[in-house]
Amino acid sequence: MDDFVASYGWIVWLVLILLFLTIEVVTLELTFLMIAVGSVGGLIAGLFGAPWWLQLVIAALLAVVLLVLIRPPLLRVLKRGGDPARSNVDALLGTDGTVVASVGGQFGTGQVKLANGETWTARLSPLTEQRVVAAGERVLVTSIDGATAVIVPAERTQP
Incomplete structure (x- = not known):
């Protein structure tokens, strides 16, 4: 052997x-x-x-x-030497948008149009005050849960 x-x-x-x-x-x-x-x-x-x-x-x-x-x-x-640019879901975090269909209320979900032009189903973050966010209000994306953007209302600027 x-x-x-x-x-x-x-x-x-x-x-x-x-x-x-x-x-x-x-x-x-x-x-x-x-x-x-x-x-x-x-x-x-x-x-x-x-x-x-x-x-x-x-x-x-x-x-x-x-x-x-x-x-x-x-x-x-x-x-x-990797690409530092965020992509996919990571690129959506912190993106601002405008409410298209009110978020909150009876069903809890609505729709937002993000700054990149995409329209997403949205719901309020559990960390924010639960209220109805009306159409036209500015919001920020804090996370993505499946196909739903989790949002918070953007700070309103005082004139």
């Missing part, structure tokens, strides 16, 4: 490296890349004649060191 592993162990390492690299291409989290590099360490140890158990130890230790020391700074560098 040891002769077989010594003779063909490099093939196992190559298959593992290709497998880990393929998984890394799908996940893009750098975890399997670090394990693949650890496997390269095991392959190199095997090419220098190390026994199979030492190859495994070297591959495992190298992978753990890379996962702990190299992966976190790499991820920070890669994510640093």
Whole structure:
């Protein structure tokens, strides 16, 4: 058995490296890349004649060191250049709008037209005074609950 592993162990390492690299291409989290590099360490140890158990130890230790020391700074560098613009639901938070159909009252919901031109079903935030917000009043979106904008009346300016 040891002769077989010594003779063909490099093939196992190559298959593992290709497998880990393929998984890394799908996940893009750098975890399997670090394990693949650890496997390269095991392959190199095997090419220098190390026994199979030492190859495994070297591959495992190298992978753990890379996962702990190299992966976190790499991820920070890669994510640093991300787009700072908010999108989807996050872009609606803090948006102002105008009430189209009164919010509150008997049914509790109404409609608002937001500054971006979208019309949403709306309800008052439970953190604000529960009253009827009439059509034409200005409101602010505090959160999104499913397809409903949770709003608060905007501060009125005194003339």
